[in-house]
Amino acid sequence: MSDVANKADKAVQPAVKTGMGKIGNWGHPIHPATVHYPIGLLSISFGLDALQLAPWLTSGLTWLKIMPPAAVVNVLSHYTGAAGLIAALPTLASGIAELYGMWQGQAQSKGSVKEAGKDAIAKKNVSGEKLKVALTHATLNDIVLGIAAFNWWVRRQSKDLILPPFNAALSAAAIPLFLYSAYLGGSLVYEYGVGVMRQGEAAEIKKRQEKEQ
Numbered sequence: 405m406s407d408v409a410n411k412a413d414k415a416v417q418p419a420v421k422t423g424m425g426k427i428g429n430w431g432h433p434i435h436p437a438t439v440h441y442p443i444g445l446l447s448i449s450f451g452l453d454a455l456q457l458a459p460w461l462t463s464g465l466t467w468l469k470i471m472p473p474a475a476v477v478n479v480l481s482h483y484t485g486a487a488g489l490i491a492a493l494p495t496l497a498s499g500i501a502e503l504y505g506m507w508q509g510q511a512q513s514k515g516s517v518k519e520a521g522k523d524a525i526a527k528k529n530v531s532g533e534k535l536k537v538a539l540t541h542a543t544l545n546d547i548v549l550g551i552a553a554f555n556w557w558v559r560r561q562s563k564d565l566i567l568p569p570f571n572a573a574l575s576a577a578a579i580p581l582f583l584y585s586a587y588l589g590g591s592l593v594y595e596y597g598v599g600v601m602r603q604g605e606a607a608e609i610k611k612r613q614e615k616e617q
Contacts, residue, residue: 433599435498436589442495443586445488446552450582452481453555453567453575478565485556492549499545502598503538510535534596537588544585551578 455462455477465471472480510531551574559567567575592598 432605433498433502435495435502436593436599438491438495438498439586439589441491442488443582445484445491446548447579447582449481449485449488449552449555450575450578452477452484453572454579456567456569456572457576475564478559478567481567482556482559482565485552485559489549489552489556492552496545496549499542503542506535506538506598530596534592534598537592537596538598541585541588541592544581544588548578548582548585551575 455465455471462471462474462477466473471477555567555571555575558571559565593600
């Protein structure tokens with residue numbers, strides 16, 4: 405890397421380490437612990453919005469007393485979406501830190517950021533595969549958060565918090581993207597072991613296990 409890039413990297417390292425949950429000798433990955441609320445809240449918001457595309461189903465669920473009236477659904481969807489966006493802030497920040505740390509680690513092993521990117525595109529090895537999965541996961545999440553933010557902005561312009569059909573369609577499209585992104589996030593941990601026994605007490609346990617083998 406150039407001198408400017410090295411200086412920039414050193415400048416952001418404290419924030420990156422904090423985002424990854426590394427605080428002195430103590431540490432625990434923050435990102436996996438912060439994903440549950442935005443996933444739950446935004447999924448509810450998107451699901452309620454998507455029901456607008458099937459008014460017959462909404463009417464039936466309301467008649468069965470499974471769903472509240474449409475006016476209440478609009479309010480519920482709007483505020484769960486807003487809460488999901490707020491809850492996503494620490495998730496987004498810690499996710500950026502994790503991705504940056506992963507990319508920099510790969511760049512150091514390959515000699516440059518460019519080579520790390522090539523590895524990710526071609527999936528030449530496990531590290532390249534892992535980086536590509538992480539990039540796909542991050543991209544899908546950005547798209548989903550963009551849809552949620554756009555819906556919130558459009559809906560707040562309406563006195564009754566009514567969402568136009570186009571935005572309801574966006575919400576419906578966001579659901580499979582969100583679910584697939586969550587699946588990729590799980591695969592990063594459970595298949596590629598990202599953050600597993602990396603720091604803090606978990607790292608000490610790993611050392612003890614290695615000594616016992």
